Amino acid sequence: MAEKLSYPLIALNFKVYLEAIGGNAVRLSKVAEEVSREYDVCIVVAPPQLDLAQVAGEVRIPVFSQHVDPYKPGSYTGSIIAEDVKAAGAIGSIVNHSERRLRLADIGAVLERLRENGLIALLCTDTVETTKAGAALSPDILAIEPPELIGTGIPVSKAKPEVVTAAVEAVKEINPGVHVLCGAGISTGDDVARAIELGTEGVLLASAYVKARDPKKLLSEMAEAALKAWDKR
Numbered sequence: 001m002a003e004k005l006s007y008p009l010i011a012l013n014f015k016v017y018l019e020a021i022g023g024n025a026v027r028l029s030k031v032a033e034e035v036s037r038e039y040d041v042c043i044v045v046a047p048p049q050l051d052l053a054q055v056a057g058e059v060r061i062p063v064f065s066q067h068v069d070p071y072k073p074g075s076y077t078g079s080i081i082a083e084d085v086k087a088a089g090a091i092g093s094i095v096n097h098s099e100r101r102l103r104l105a106d107i108g109a110v111l112e113r114l115r116e117n118g119l120i121a122l123l124c125t126d127t128v129e130t131t132k133a134g135a136a137l138s139p140d141i142l143a144i145e146p147p148e149l150i151g152t153g154i155p156v157s158k159a160k161p162e163v164v165t166a167a168v169e170a171v172k173e174i175n176p177g178v179h180v181l182c183g184a185g186i187s188t189g190d191d192v193a194r195a196i197e198l199g200t201e202g203v204l205l206a207s208a209y210v211k212a213r214d215p216k217k218l219l220s221e222m223a224e225a226a227l228k229a230w231d232k233r
């Protein structure tokens, strides 16, 4: 299932920025598709929930949901269930993002629901300790994101390299099959390169891409930097 992805991986979370809803979700996803094709780098997009099906229908890169609830199909008004994420054409989901936190029991249930539906789980954690707990739950991918750096433009790979390396080490020890990304403040190709040099297999980012004056230029720089750093590993 996770073989639908390759590494280094750049995951773009559009959140619900005004610049990334509706037609903009499609536009930004198409730019990501172009860059992915030109550089042969795996780029995942996670558009706003309401745009998920449209984006998945229009691009041929992996599309993820930003969230899934722990429920089975049934009477859960307003919920997002794994079956519907799959029906919309997504192949995975972000789980437990700092802006959409879940209780530990619900994280386990969501991972199970994703597995049942053949969907890839990208679990977010906020500290080295929660990364250890997260790794034990065997998600396909884990992304460590210190919440205080999210949306700041201050890259975790430069401001908190020790957190990234400790997370990478912890996952290696507990569950080496889990792929590790880092995120928060990633804004340049250099930030991406640094993340990979610290031992991650890519990045999860949002605002720098969504709000970029020239998203294609920025993403191309990131893809190129990711490949260069990956080759040097």
Ligand code: G3P
Binding pocket: 013, 097, 145, 149, 150, 151, 152, 153, 183, 184, 185, 186, 204, 205, 206, 207, 208
């Ligand atoms: O999911 C990615 C995210 O939380 C990081 O956001 O805006 O700092 O890249 P940003």
